[in-house]
Amino acid sequence: xxxxxxxxxxxxxxxxxxxxxxxxxxxxxxxxxxxxxxxxxxxxxxxxxxxxxxxxxxxxxxxxxxxxxxxxxxxxxxxxxxxxxxxxxxxxxxxxxxxxxxxxxxxxxxxxxxxxxxxxxxxxxxxxxxxxxxxxxxxxxxxxxxxxxxxxxxxxxxxxxxxxxxxxxxxxxxxxxxxxxxxxxxxxxxxxxxxxxxx
Numbered sequence: 001x002x003x004x005x006x007x008x009x010x011x012x013x014x015x016x017x018x019x020x021x022x023x024x025x026x027x028x029x030x031x032x033x034x035x036x037x038x039x040x041x042x043x044x045x046x047x048x049x050x051x052x053x054x055x056x057x058x059x060x061x062x063x064x065x066x067x068x069x070x071x072x073x074x075x076x077x078x079x080x081x082x083x084x085x086x087x088x089x090x091x092x093x094x095x096x097x098x099x100x101x102x103x104x105x106x107x108x109x110x111x112x113x114x115x116x117x118x119x120x121x122x123x124x125x126x127x128x129x130x131x132x133x134x135x136x137x138x139x140x141x142x143x144x145x146x147x148x149x150x151x152x153x154x155x156x157x158x159x160x161x162x163x164x165x166x167x168x169x170x171x172x173x174x175x176x177x178x179x180x181x182x183x184x185x186x187x188x189x190x191x192x193x194x195x196x197x198x199x
Contacts, residue, residue: 004025004026005025005026006023006024006025006026007023007024008021008022008023008024009021009022010022010023010035011035016037016038017035017037017038018035018036018037018038019034019035020033020034020035021033021034021035023035023040027049027143028049029046029047029048029049030046030047031044031045031046031047032044032045032047033045033058034058036060037060039058039060039061040058040061040063041058041059041060041061042057042058043055043056043057043058044056044058048125049125049137050071050124050125050138051071052068052069052070052071053068053069054066054067054068054069055067055069070092072092072093072109073092074092091106091108091109092109093106093109093110093111094106107186108122108186113186114138115188116186116187116188117129117188118188118189119131119187119188120187120188121181121182121185121186121187121188122185122186122187122188123135123181123185124185125137125143126138126143127140127188128181128185130178130181130182133178
């Protein structure tokens with residue numbers, strides 16, 4: 001665990017993580033529940049840094065069933081999901097608290113919305129800088145880095161063991177996610193909008 005930066009507080013059986021405990025990942029995601037042979041097993045809940053959570057039943061590290069709840073209390077449903085669909089575009093806070101008067105827009109589910117650093121995008125778990133391809137969390141701490149992960153994967157191309165280790169240790173922004181963020185996420189303004197006179 002020291003290698004990955006994770007910590008564990010809980011029961012052990014024959015020197016192995018087993019029983020009830022709390023496992024904390026380096027990303028500050030916390031698992032609270034039962035473990036078996038060092039893996040999530042039985043009932044347990046993942047608590048994410050953004051205050052959302054996933055409550056599930058696990059079998060040897062794989063979630064068999066569960067429920068994801070967003071930080072604002074909205075529960076995700078994979079069937080009959082009516083939140084923010086083509087017919088009803090309200091945010092969850094608008095559903096719970098009502099709409100604002102005409103002329104006052106609500107840009108995000110948070111009201112007032114987060115201030116996004118200039119030239120960055122709010123990608124849901126932090127701010128994404130397109131120039132550096134770095135995501136920092138909302139407390140402005142490093143979250144993930146595309147360049148480092150890709151560099152390590154390229155250096156370890158000949159050794160499959162190292163490649164698997166590198167891809168497991170680093171989360172990186174791939175080109176698809178980069179394009180999705182630019183296309184769909186809210187941006188901190190770094191350009192003039194509105195009327196531009198002809199030159």
